[in-house]
Amino acid sequence: MSPRQRLTPADRRAQLLAVGARLFAARPYDDVLMEEVAQEAGVSRALLYRHFPGKHALFAAVYQQAADRLLAETRLAPADSLVEQLVQGMDVHLDYFTANRNAVLAANRVLAGDPVIQSIMTNELDALRARLLAALPLPDDSAREAVSAVVKSWLVFVQVLCVDWLIRETCSRPQLRDICVGSLLGALRPLLAEDPAGA
Amino acid sequence: MSPRQRLTPADRRAQLLAVGARLFAARPYDDVLMEEVAQEAGVSRALLYRHFPGKHALFAAVYQQAADRLLAETRLAPADSLVEQLVQGMDVHLDYFTANRNAVLAANRVLAGDPVIQSIMTNELDALRARLLAALPLPDDSAREAVSAVVKSWLVFVQVLCVDWLIRETCSRPQLRDICVGSLLGALRPLLAEDPAGA
DNA sequence: AAGCTTGGTTGACATGTGTCTACTAGGTTG
DNA sequence: CAACCTAGTAGACACATGTCAACCAAGCTT
Numbered sequence: 001m002s003p004r005q006r007l008t009p010a011d012r013r014a015q016l017l018a019v020g021a022r023l024f025a026a027r028p029y030d031d032v033l034m035e036e037v038a039q040e041a042g043v044s045r046a047l048l049y050r051h052f053p054g055k056h057a058l059f060a061a062v063y064q065q066a067a068d069r070l071l072a073e074t075r076l077a078p079a080d081s082l083v084e085q086l087v088q089g090m091d092v093h094l095d096y097f098t099a100n101r102n103a104v105l106a107a108n109r110v111l112a113g114d115p116v117i118q119s120i121m122t123n124e125l126d127a128l129r130a131r132l133l134a135a136l137p138l139p140d141d142s143a144r145e146a147v148s149a150v151v152k153s154w155l156v157f158v159q160v161l162c163v164d165w166l167i168r169e170t171c172s173r174p175q176l177r178d179i180c181v182g183s184l185l186g187a188l189r190p191l192l193a194e195d196p197a198g199a
Numbered sequence: 200m201s202p203r204q205r206l207t208p209a210d211r212r213a214q215l216l217a218v219g220a221r222l223f224a225a226r227p228y229d230d231v232l233m234e235e236v237a238q239e240a241g242v243s244r245a246l247l248y249r250h251f252p253g254k255h256a257l258f259a260a261v262y263q264q265a266a267d268r269l270l271a272e273t274r275l276a277p278a279d280s281l282v283e284q285l286v287q288g289m290d291v292h293l294d295y296f297t298a299n300r301n302a303v304l305a306a307n308r309v310l311a312g313d314p315v316i317q318s319i320m321t322n323e324l325d326a327l328r329a330r331l332l333a334a335l336p337l338p339d340d341s342a343r344e345a346v347s348a349v350v351k352s353w354l355v356f357v358q359v360l361c362v363d364w365l366i367r368e369t370c371s372r373p374q375l376r377d378i379c380v381g382s383l384l385g386a387l388r389p390l391l392a393e394d395p396a397g398a
Numbered sequence: 399a400a401g402c403t404t405g406g407t408t409g410a411c412a413t414g415t416g417t418c419t420a421c422t423a424g425g426t427t428g
Numbered sequence: 429c430a431a432c433c434t435a436g437t438a439g440a441c442a443c444a445t446g447t448c449a450a451c452c453a454a455g456c457t458t
Binding site for chain 2: 413414415416417418423424425
């Protein structure tokens with residue numbers, strides 16, 4: 001029926017990935033059918049399963065691509081103040097969350113159990129943590145470990161809060177941003193003070 | 200086949216719940232079949248679906264029951280020191296997590312997207328937060344809001360860390376417990392005037 | 399042009415969830 | 429005892445994921 005065009009595996013994979021990205025962004029995970037992905041790509045279901053072992057794997061590949069792009073697009077300008085950098089970083093990420101609502105919710109809820117999704121997220125959080133650590137003014141290298149732990153837990157907290165916000169809209173977007181930035185600054189204050197009198 | 204015993208809806212529901220609890224504790228969510236639950240209860244699949252609208256609902260009911268029991272069994276003895284209470288509370292919860300591994304993982308990963316599971320967890324965390332707030336020595340009532348926010352974020356952090364630990368076993372059990380307790384004490388130290396550790 | 403490799407199709411099958419309809423059989427009530 | 433309400437059964441169906449075997453055809457090679 002269809003003019004059956006023969007592509008290289010890489011090209012076909014990229015095409016399927018693009019179709020998947022479009023559909024997973026447009027609708028919730030469960031509402032996207034493999035049949036549909038194949039159909040929109042003008043391809044048989046069997047071929048789709050040849051390139052991706054399953055629906056989870058297809059989504060994981062889509063999500064990995066999105067995560068890579070997000071990380072690449074959110075380079076902080078080191079000229080600004082720390083607060084400025086945090087605010088800008090949060091804004092970019094919140095833009096991404098709202099634009100890719102369905103995909104973010106699928107990754108964090110429906111597919112949170114998938115080990116592949118797990119590792120993609122872990123890697124993303126690790127990259128963000130390294131970036132933040134590099135941007136933070138460490139007073140003492142011995143504080144590095146403690147700060148790293150705080151940053152890691154803060155990233156988890158932010159992620160949980162953002163996902164919750166996507167569902168329940170418990171506050172305004174600027175409020176959410178300020179809560180996140182404020183909580184990190186508050187958590188870091190006792191660690192970054194010149195004189196750690198409280199500790 | 201079976202001598203078809205007729206029970207009241209409440210009794211039947213309780214029986215199905217018990218069977219579900221046993222199976223969901225023994226094996227991962229996806230490996231437990233509705234057919235199987237019905238069979239073990241000596242009942243038809245249709246009847247199971249009459250009492251619980253779907254597999255998610257059955258699991259949610261099982262999980263709700265377990266959460267209620269856990270909350271009921273973990274009453275802190277107010278006589279001990281704060282650190283003692285935290286350590287004991289963590290120990291009880293870690294016992295529960297390791298004993299109900301599969302159910303906890305299902306709730307936090309496979310079914311994390313289910314709104315019913317969501318609300319069960321939210322309620323459980325809220326109850327724990329209220330309990331902790333009551334046990335904490337608040338120096339000033341104006342600090343209450345800040346402490347509440349710290350406790351809430353800490354509970355999320357602990358939960359995430361514990362689920363991660365169930366999968367990856369990144370450290371020993373006492374270590375995990377001490378990390379959690381230590382992080383809360385560290386986060387609270389700048390907020391609480393009196394020495395909460397009593398050490 | 400013949401042939402081979404490999405991208406791609408077709409259609410049938412297996413399994414699990416969830417729905418529905420018609421039927422069967424306890425136990426209470428008149 | 430008979431009627432009736434309702435717990436429970438039987439089994440077919442719809443639908444989605446995932447597997448498989450046989451086949452077809454594009455386009456490189458020789």
